[in-house]
Amino acid sequence: MYEKYFSLSRKPFELIPNPEFLYPSRSHRKAENYLDYAVREKAGFILLTGEVGSGKTTLVRHLLRKIGSDVRISKVFNTKLKPEELIQTINEDFGLETEGRSKVHLLKDLNDFLIEQYAEGRRAILIIDEAQNLSPDSLEEVRMLSNLETDDSKLLQIILVGQPELKEVLSSPELRQLRQRISIHCHLQPLTLSETEEYILYRLEIAGDREAVIFSPGAMELVYRFSKGIPRLINIMCDFLLLSAFAEETRYITEDLVLEVAGDTQFEGQFHIENDLLLQKRYRAPEVESSPSAQPVSEKGDLNFEWNMEKGEKSAGSEEAETIYLDEKDIVFSPQDRRTPVREENIQEGFMSRIRRFFMQEIF
Numbered sequence: 001m002y003e004k005y006f007s008l009s010r011k012p013f014e015l016i017p018n019p020e021f022l023y024p025s026r027s028h029r030k031a032e033n034y035l036d037y038a039v040r041e042k043a044g045f046i047l048l049t050g051e052v053g054s055g056k057t058t059l060v061r062h063l064l065r066k067i068g069s070d071v072r073i074s075k076v077f078n079t080k081l082k083p084e085e086l087i088q089t090i091n092e093d094f095g096l097e098t099e100g101r102s103k104v105h106l107l108k109d110l111n112d113f114l115i116e117q118y119a120e121g122r123r124a125i126l127i128i129d130e131a132q133n134l135s136p137d138s139l140e141e142v143r144m145l146s147n148l149e150t151d152d153s154k155l156l157q158i159i160l161v162g163q164p165e166l167k168e169v170l171s172s173p174e175l176r177q178l179r180q181r182i183s184i185h186c187h188l189q190p191l192t193l194s195e196t197e198e199y200i201l202y203r204l205e206i207a208g209d210r211e212a213v214i215f216s217p218g219a220m221e222l223v224y225r226f227s228k229g230i231p232r233l234i235n236i237m238c239d240f241l242l243l244s245a246f247a248e249e250t251r252y253i254t255e256d257l258v259l260e261v262a263g264d265t266q267f268e269g270q271f272h273i274e275n276d277l278l279l280q281k282r283y284r285a286p287e288v289e290s291s292p293s294a295q296p297v298s299e300k301g302d303l304n305f306e307w308n309m310e311k312g313e314k315s316a317g318s319e320e321a322e323t324i325y326l327d328e329k330d331i332v333f334s335p336q337d338r339r340t341p342v343r344e345e346n347i348q349e350g351f352m353s354r355i356r357r358f359f360m361q362e363i364f
């Protein structure tokens with residue numbers, strides 16, 4: 001709709017995982033290198049995780065484009081499948097007949113196919129996207145597939161791709177064996193502020209003109225802040241921004257326009273926006289004295305995370321557990337006096353990483 005106005009050949013901020021637009025952020029480059037290495041070196045099991053909308057599927061599609069004819073690939077994108085349906089889907093994607101085959105036969109067909117490929121010097125890779133949705137039974141089935149091997153080589157390389165919950169699913173005791181097989185794990189990080197800027201310009205360039213719109217530095221910072229560097233959220237916001245700029249017949253994206261668009265899109269619950277932030281624009285955390293302490297903190301029940309702008313506090317807690325407080329460097333403070341830092345070793349494992357994940361991108 002607005003492409004013509006901005007002299008763009010296509011929409012720069014669509015939500016489809018189109019690898020043509022892949023911007024090589026530091027984290028995406030690193031993950032790509034790991035995946036390349038894993039495919040080349042025939043690492044058995046590879047895990048790729050990342051927050052919702054961080055670019056996992058886009059990266060996988062990019063990888064698929066690069067893979068040569070000496071590799072056979074089966075891709076599974078629908079993971080709400082029973083174990084038997086999973087094997088069926090895998091075989092179908094390898095081009096095998098599955099009609100009326102029992103699970104035993106499906107597994108035999110797959111094994112025969114993999115041996116044939118191996119004998120002909122081809123590699124076989126299975127990519128499972130959205131793997132966080134796989135049931136423990138299906139994951140166990142995937143583990144069994146990783147057992148298919150000759151005396152000296154794995155017959156199937158498996159790449160599991162999923163949201164951070166996947167790591168939690170894999171940490172359950174009954175999946176220990178699978179976990180132990182994962183030889184490479186990479187996690188896609190959100191973009192930094194400068195990467196967010198480069199990302200936006202890069203996508204505009206691929207769509208036809210890097211300078212189609214001009215962001216003021218403050219506007220760019222706000223896009224980063226609202227999206228927390230998550231590419232899908234950046235895309236949603238920038239698409240709205242271009243639409244609004246088009247409506248106002250301007251090529252300049254100002255802070256006010258970002259705040260307006262952020263307010264308009266907030267109802268969808270996609271952005272991490274505090275109403276206060278929209279009014280206040282800037283916020284500074286208070287100075288906090290630090291001294292060592294050893295207050296144990298543990299996670300009980302569902303955690304709530306809060307950011308109280310007025311008091312300048314971020315907190316995490318639940319009805320059962322005492323609320324804890326964090327400073328701007330995400331140092332956890334004791335529930336008692338809110339000024340004494342808690343040593344990390346006193347914080348229940350898992351709890352800290354959840355807190356970090358939650359606050360990681362909050363900038364002040």
Ligand SMILES: Nc1ncnc2c1ncn2[C@@H]1O[C@H](COP(=O)(O)OP(=O)(O)OP(=O)(O)O)[C@@H](O)[C@H]1O
Pocket residue numbers: 014015016017018021022023024025028050051052053054055056057058059162163231232235
């Ligand atoms: N490095 C990148 N360069 C360009 N575009 C990107 C990049 N990373 C993500 N995107 C874009 O962000 C959007 C979301 O990406 P994608 O669907 O790959 O995320 P995801 O991690 O697979 O999300 P989900 O967890 O929902 O499956 C897409 O429009 C995609 O093109």
Ligand SMILES: [Mg+2]
Pocket residue numbers: 056057058129130
């Ligand atoms: Mg995806």
